[in-house]
Amino acid sequence: MTQERTPVDAAQLQRSLRFSKLPEPIRLEDTIEERPTATHDSVSGDYNPDWWLIRMGGL
Helix, strand or coil: CCCCCCCCCHHHHHHHHHCCCCCCCCCHHHHCCCCCCCCCCCCCCCCCCCHHHHHCCCC
């Protein structure tokens, strides 16, 4: 029994190579960036940890 071979064009071959496997997994640690929200001004001492609450009208 003979099998029929269909011609594969270059675009189809490139798509099948690109989408034939899943991307590499990304660790959760690599998706998080931690940095302070406000820096403490030690010279004047104007740091207020509740600034956002005061500014947004919560108090």
